[in-house]
Structures are given as structure tokens and as C-alpha cells.
Amino acid sequence: MPFIRSFADDDPLSRAIAPPPDESPEERAARLRKEADAQRISDEIDERIGQDRAAWRRNKSLFRLLLLGQSESGKSTTLKNFQLAFAPRAWLAERASWRAVIQLNLIRSVNTILDALSDELARAHADTRSSSPSPPFRPSSVVPRLDAAVAAAAAAANAPPPLLLAAKHSLLRLRLAPLRRVEADLTRRLGAASVDERFDAPEAAAPPAAGADADHDLMVATPFDAAYARARRAPGEPFVRTNRSWRDSLGEYTRARSGGRAHGRGQSTERGSQADDVTEVIASCMEDISELWADDVVQEMLRRRKMRLDHGPGFFLNDVATIAVRGYEPSDDHVVRARLRTLGVQEHHLVFETETSSDISKEWIIYDVGGSRTTRAAWLPYFDDANAILFLAPISCFDELLTEDHRVNRLEDSFVLWKAIVSSKLLANCILILFLNKYDLLERKLQSGIQVKKYLPSFGERENSAPVLAKYLHHKFREQMKELSPQPRHFYGYLTSATNTKTTAATLSSVRDGIIRQHLEKADFV
Numbered sequence: 062m063p064f065i066r067s068f069a070d071d072d073p074l075s076r077a078i079a080p081p082p083d084e085s086p087e088e089r090a091a092r093l094r095k096e097a098d099a100q101r102i103s104d105e106i107d108e109r110i111g112q113d114r115a116a117w118r119r120n121k122s123l124f125r126l127l128l129l130g131q132s133e134s135g136k137s138t139t140l141k142n143f144q145l146a147f148a149p150r151a152w153l154a155e156r157a158s159w160r161a162v163i164q165l166n167l168i169r170s171v172n173t174i175l176d177a178l179s180d181e182l183a184r185a186h187a188d189t190r191s192s193s194p195s196p197p198f199r200p201s202s203v204v205p206r207l208d209a210a211v212a213a214a215a216a217a218a219n220a221p222p223p224l225l226l227a228a229k230h231s232l233l234r235l236r237l238a239p240l241r242r243v244e245a246d247l248t249r250r251l252g253a254a255s256v257d258e259r260f261d262a263p264e265a266a267a268p269p270a271a272g273a274d275a276d277h278d279l280m281v282a283t284p285f286d287a288a289y290a291r292a293r294r295a296p297g298e299p300f301v302r303t304n305r306s307w308r309d310s311l312g313e314y315t316r317a318r319s320g321g322r323a324h325g326r327g328q329s330t331e332r333g334s335q336a337d338d339v340t341e342v343i344a345s346c347m348e349d350i351s352e353l354w355a356d357d358v359v360q361e362m363l364r365r366r367k368m369r370l371d372h373g374p375g376f377f378l379n380d381v382a383t384i385a386v387r388g389y390e391p392s393d394d395h396v397v398r399a400r401l402r403t404l405g406v407q408e409h410h411l412v413f414e415t416e417t418s419s420d421i422s423k424e425w426i427i428y429d430v431g432g433s434r435t436t437r438a439a440w441l442p443y444f445d446d447a448n449a450i451l452f453l454a455p456i457s458c459f460d461e462l463l464t465e466d467h468r469v470n471r472l473e474d475s476f477v478l479w480k481a482i483v484s485s486k487l488l489a490n491c492i493l494i495l496f497l498n499k500y501d502l503l504e505r506k507l508q509s510g511i512q513v514k515k516y517l518p519s520f521g522e523r524e525n526s527a528p529v530l531a532k533y534l535h536h537k538f539r540e541q542m543k544e545l546s547p548q549p550r551h552f553y554g555y556l557t558s559a560t561n562t563k564t565t566a567a568t569l570s571s572v573r574d575g576i577i578r579q580h581l582e583k584a585d586f587v
């Protein structure tokens with residue numbers, strides 16, 4: 062009789078999992094227990110995969126807000142205002158991690174003053190040495206000598222009197238010298254984002270060579286659609302979505318120093334080491350820093366050199382008494398004013414802690430981007446799924462040039478960027494909000510007598526005041542949107558001073574309500 066084999070007998074898997082033919086009742090019970098355990102683990106894994114899928118789907122449908130604008134326009138400051146206004150508990154938990162950034166901002170200002178002071182001291186020293194007796198009289202050199210003497214006398218008559226530098230200034234410079242090491246140490250802790258923009262690769266600041274690569278234009282700002290299409294056509298992964306932040310650097314640094322014992326983000330270990338050497342050195346310099354900043358001669362030197370530190374980012378010299386102390390804990394105001402540039406694109410989850418009625422106001426993803434020209438290509442991959450864009454145009458910058466390209470006026474750069482964004486077909490369905498930011502600085506600048514028409518001839522003979530200029534620019538931005546948008550869209554334009562958390566919180570509330578309303582309207586329409 063032929064031996065008949067079933068298909069199952071042929072299947073190696075079935076053979077492998079089949080119970081042994083001579084299985085005892087105990088072995089059978091143990092096997093069944095094992096199989097039940099394996100099944101339970103497998104079900105758990107399936108469930109977790111299901112949850113991840115659901116989270117991913119939910120994530121996909123989360124509301125996405127993109128913060129755009131040139132470098133130093135106030136994007137990260139606006140993000141901080143969002144966190145402070147809508148997620149105060151999370152904000153509080155992260156606040157201490159800003160200590161190192163604020164300390165670095167303060168020390169940078171001190172070292173900038175010390176650089177200028179060293180320069181003046183060296184010059185004064187050289188002048189003293191060169192005022193030795195004149196060389197002997199030689200008839201052949203009479204005429205040129207007389208011309209030079211007349212020119213020197215005329216220059217001397219116009220030149221301001223020499224700065225009254227004294228031994229005190231040399232001493233201050235000497236006593237504050239340890240702050241150089243502190244700056245280097247903090248820069249190392251905070252990573253690339255803390256490296257001063259002025260010290261970036263030289264090619265970033267230099268104007269492009271004639272006939273430079275068309276990709277330079279891509280960074281410059283304009284046709285995002287064309288750049289996007291080109292990137293899509295190119296093989297491979299055209300852009301990298303980066304999400305490494307200064308907190309990662311700070312965390313890594315503290316972990317390395319503690320031999321890997323520390324875990325989590327930088328702030329936990331930072332908080333634990335209040336009396337670390339950096340804080341100690343800064344605290345021991347507190348009185349000298351205050352004396353340096355209050356010194357009349359130093360103030361006169363800064364004025365003559367047109368160094369307006371108090372108008373610049375991360376200015377904390379008026380807060381030395383609260384910052385340069387042992388056990389310094391950053392305040393909300395200090396954190397909002399702290400300056401650290403953004404590298405790449407940083408993704409932040411904003412979980413609204415306030416009561417909400419609508420689904421879209423429970424959690425948002427906010428993308429904070431680096432705004433300098435060389436990093437703008439990295440924005441493109443985020444255009445695909447952005448629901449709204451908050452564009453920041455700093456309007457106090459009408460008389461300033463881009464750090465990364467000294468040929469370009471900052472206000473003009475904002476207009477170029479704005480035009481590229483409003484005209485982009487990719488972003489045609491995106492809600493657009495404009496913040497005309499740094500209004501407080503604009504007021505101070507115009508009160509100091511700076512004339513707008515000198516930098517913005519089209520402003521003409523209008524009154525040289527902040528409200529008039531703000532209205533003028535608001536109108537211009539609005540007109541450009543109307544003219545260039547691929548389809549009609551609402552214009553939301555606000556005057557903001559992002560370092561004023563109170564007024565900004567009110568603005569953000571109405572922005573959020575407007576966004577929710579428009580988003581829901583669009584959803585209904587679809």
C-alpha cells in the first residue's frame with residue numbers, strides 16, 4: 062500500500078512546530094503554557110504597532126505651524142511666547158535650561174566691550190610713544206612736510222578729544238580677563254548654535270562671485286516653487302530634516318562631564334550644578350562688570366564707535382545684578398530675551414494646557430527655522446504639510462544690512478522673502494499671518510532722530526514716526542499679498558514687540574482664534 066503524506070507533512074514550518082509524537086501530558090501542558098505566553102507577547106506587540114500607527118495618523122493630522130522670516134526676526138522669541146502663554150507648566154519645566162544661554166549672552170557683551178577697550182588702550186599707548194621729538198629739519202622736505210602738517214592740524218581740529226583712559230580701565234580689563242575662558246566654555250557646552258554668526262565660515266558673509274551657482278539664488282529666497290521642483294527632480298534625498306538642538310549639545314556635554322551618569326536633557330544636571338565653575342567666575346566678576354558698564358569713558362567709547370549693544374540681541378548688561386550671582390534662576394523675561402540662533406529646523410510640540418473646545422487647539426506642531434540665507438533651502442520640505450505660516454518681518458531694521466550679506470538691506474530682504482511665500486503655489490492653501498515685529502525698537506530708533514527716507518526713499522516726506530512707518534509697511538505687505546497670491550486669502554497683519562510677553566500673549570490669543578476659525582472653515586468647505 063502506498064504511503065500517503067499530507068501537505069502539512071511536507072511543510073517544514075508545520076513539521077517544526079508540530080508537537081513531538083511521544084509528548085507526555087506534563088510536556089503538553091508546559092508546551093501549551095509556552096505557546097499561550099508567546100501569543101500574549103505577540104498580541105502586545107501587535108497592539109503597540111496599532112497604537113503607533115494611530116499616533117502617527119493623529120500626528121499627521123496635527124495642526125502644523127511654520128515660523129518663517131530672516132535671521133533675528135524674532136521667530137524663536139515668538140515660539141517662546143506661544144509656550145509661555147499656552148503651555149506654562151512645560152515652560153516652567155524648561156526654564157532653568159536657559160541659564161547657560163543667558164550667561165553667554167551677558168559675557169559676550171562684556172567681552173565685546175573689552176575688545177574695544179583693548180583697542181583704545183593700545184592706540185593710546187602707541188600715541189604716547191609716537192609723540193617723541195620731531196626728526197631734524199631737512200630743506201628738501203619742506204613743502205610736503207608743510208602739506209602734511211596742515212592736513213594733520215585740520216584733522217586734529219575736527220577730531221574729538223582723546224578718551225580719558227586711566228589705570229582703572231587697564232585694571233578692569235585685567236580683572237575681567239577670566240571671562241574669555243568662560244565664553245569659550247559656554248560656547249562649547251551649547252554647541253554650534255552658540256557660535257557667533259560673525260565667526261561663521263567666511264564664504265557665508267562674502268558676496269557671491271560673479272556668475273555664481275544658481276543655487277545661491279535658491280538660498281537668497283525667491284522662487285520657492287521653482288526651487289522645490291528642482292529639488293524634487295534631483296535624485297536621492299534633497300534636504301535633510303534636522304532636529305538637533307542646543308539642548309542636545311548641553312545634555313551631551315553634561316553627560317560627558319559626569320561620566321555618563323546624567324540622563325535626559327541638559328537642564329536637570331544644569332540645575333543640580335548651580336555652583337559650577339562658570340557661574341562662580343561670573344558671580345565673582347559681578348562688581349567689575351557693573352563698573353565697566355556704568356563707566357562714562359566706556360559709554361563714550363561705545364558711542365563714538367556706534368556700538369549700540371542695548372539695541373542688539375541678547376542684551377543683559379542692565380541686569381548684571383540679578384544674573385551674575387550664584388544660584389541664578391532665569392526669569393520669564395530673561396528667557397524670552399535670550400538669544401541663540403536656530404540651526405536647521407526645530408520641531409516643537411505645543412500641547413495646550415488651557416481648556417479648549419476644538420480638536421485643533423489641543424496640540425500643534427510648531428516648526429522654528431533658522432532664518433539666515435544659507436539655511437533657507439531647509440525650509441522647503443516643511444511646506445508640504447504646513448497648515449499655517451507665521452511670517453516675521455522686523456520693521457526696526459530698515460537701516461540695517463544682513464549679517465550674512467552686507468550688500469542687502471534687511472527690510473528689503475524681508476519683502477523679497479514675503480513675496481516668495483505669498484506667491485508660492487505650494488503654499489496657496491496655507492493660512493498666512495504677518496507679524497511686523499520689533500516695534501519697540503523702531504520707536505526707540507526713530508526717537509533718536511534716524512531718518513527713514515534716507516534708507517527708504519519711497520517713504521518720502523511722510524512724518525518720521527513709528528506709527529506712520531508701521532502703517533506704511535503694513536499697507537505694502539498687504540498689497541503685495543493681494544497682488545501675488547495664487548488665490549484670494551485673508552490678510553492678518555499685527556504690530557508686535559515679541560519681547561513684551563504681555564502684549565504678545567494677547568496677540569497670540571487672537572491669532573490662535575483666527576487660525577482655528579479659518580482652519581475649520583476650510584475643513585467645512587472641503
Ligand SMILES: Nc1nc2c(ncn2[C@@H]2O[C@H](COP(=O)(O)OP(=O)(O)OP(=O)(O)O)[C@@H](O)[C@H]2O)c(=O)[nH]1
Nearest residue numbers: 133134135136137138374375400403432499558559
Ligand atoms: N527689542 C526687541 N527685541 C526682539 C524682538 N523680537 C525679538 N527680539 C530679540 O531679537 C533677538 C533675535 O530673536 P530670535 O527670536 O532669536 O530671532 P530668530 O528669528 O529666531 O533668528 P534665527 O534663529 O537666527 O533665524 C533676540 O535677542 C530677541 O530677544 C522685539 O520685538 N523687540
Ligand SMILES: [Mg+2]
Nearest residue numbers: 136137402403
Ligand atoms: Mg531662532
